[in-house]
Amino acid sequence: MKLKPGSVDEYRRRHDELWPELEEALLDAGIYDYSIFLDEETLHLFAVLKLRPGETSAALPQLPVMRRWWDYMAELMEVEPGNRPKEWALTPMFHLP
Template identity: 40%
Template sequence: MIRKGTVMKLFNGFEKEYELRHSKIWPEMVQMLHKYGAKNYSIFLDKESNNLFAYVEIENEERWNKTGETEICKKWWEYMKDIMETNKDNSPVSIELREVFHLD
């Protein structure tokens, strides 16, 4: 299992909207994430900075990297672009973190 951590940025004032949208995540988005090997996926919010910390466990890095090519992922990015920092393709601006410690 590969553990991945990333940081993204939520626009000020959209904390509740971000939570609401994720509480109603589309079933087809969940299916796609599972199909591409995502397990134990969590997103945390730092209220002081509006940084989002995402943690996910994946089976295969190459397969995981193809999630952004799916239509449902592109649709989700379009849906979320008004409340968080995004790239030109609507994907979230995301900084991948390097794991420096792990304890089971």
């Protein structure tokens, strides 16, 4: 994902005040230990999360709370039509299990 210039502080503030209903939806979908990292030079965001067995995270985009969150964050990030954050796949380079 990628932030727009000048939006770093507001992005952090909004995540510091994550809506309880969104947190509940993420946890209910089987997401835990979720972190987002920022490359301050490029404004790229890198998200790392863990999923529980039986997770249902693929259904999150259909939830009204997820769509409201995307609308709320759209002014801060590069987004697709419908305000879903643009995402780029990364190539795995190393993993130490």
